[in-house]
Amino acid sequence: MQRSTNKRIMAGEMEVPTNKIICGDCAAVLQSFPDECVDLIVTSPPYVECRKKTYGGIHPDHYVDWFLPRSQEFLRVLKRTGTFILNIKEKAINGERHTYVIELIMALRKQGWLWTEEFVWHKKNCYPGKWPNRFRDAWERCLQFNKAKKFKMFQESVMVPMGEWRKSRLRKLSATDRQRDESRVRSGFGKNISNWLGREMAYPTNVLHLATECGNKNHSAAFPLALPEWFIRLFTEKHDVVLDPFLGSGTTAVAAKHLERRYIGIDTNRVYCEMAAKKLGEVAVQGSFKWSI
Numbered sequence: 001m002q003r004s005t006n007k008r009i010m011a012g013e014m015e016v017p018t019n020k021i022i023c024g025d026c027a028a029v030l031q032s033f034p035d036e037c038v039d040l041i042v043t044s045p046p047y048v049e050c051r052k053k054t055y056g057g058i059h060p061d062h063y064v065d066w067f068l069p070r071s072q073e074f075l076r077v078l079k080r081t082g083t084f085i086l087n088i089k090e091k092a093i094n095g096e097r098h099t100y101v102i103e104l105i106m107a108l109r110k111q112g113w114l115w116t117e118e119f120v121w122h123k124k125n126c127y128p129g130k131w132p133n134r135f136r137d138a139w140e141r142c143l144q145f146n147k148a149k150k151f152k153m154f155q156e157s158v159m160v161p162m163g164e165w166r167k168s169r170l171r172k173l174s175a176t177d178r179q180r181d182e183s184r185v186r187s188g189f190g191k192n193i194s195n196w197l198g199r200e201m202a203y204p205t206n207v208l209h210l211a212t213e214c215g216n217k218n219h220s221a222a223f224p225l226a227l228p229e230w231f232i233r234l235f236t237e238k239h240d241v242v243l244d245p246f247l248g249s250g251t252t253a254v255a256a257k258h259l260e261r262r263y264i265g266i267d268t269n270r271v272y273c274e275m276a277a278k279k280l281g282e283v284a285v286q287g288s289f290k291w292s293i
Contacts, residue, residue: 018262026245030073039240044087117144159201250276
């Protein structure tokens, strides 16, 4: 199944199907794509032994072997200046954390990926709970991988307001505040408070505090729209191509369209593809981005 606005871009002699949802396994679908045709990959793959009715469920001991043929295609289609964001979380099995996420990181590095950064998605409205030996997870990993050390990144696009604290804290600076104050524990870190004078915006940390609510009610593991939006702003420009190879209900594609980026969504589940297509048809596009030629 393919849903399209008939928008295509060329990469060499091959066409890249953009603004399209493709129903199929990304390992096979991406083989028809040309090399280096995607600017950003943002995705949350099926977790181990979860969603068995829709994705079959993958045993944790086999997860890396299942993932690597797919990530090999990701590596091929991603531009050298592009970024791959992998939203994933290890599962507790038989009373302990399984190591499949750590094993996957190591395997991806051997495959040729650079593990550039790790963002933490803090689910700030996570429902509390406990098990005999642990509490409920309130966070997930968003792992950043790149093909090269130099990649596109627009840090100013995700800056946040400084906050009201600066009005009182910066009103009267001490002598220490006006110079680099080295850490007392000799960690090598230091700060110069006076650098904040006159600033209205600040750079965020790598912890993203986002609620888990979303408009979708028919998908078991949809992430909030704000999550892919944040990474799309950080790593792409208007009209760039954003791929989600495990599209689910379509959140990444919706975020991409809203921000005037081209999207490609792939999923094995036909019901989710239909759901995503319906959502995308209702999305208003910012600015004057043209979706047909």
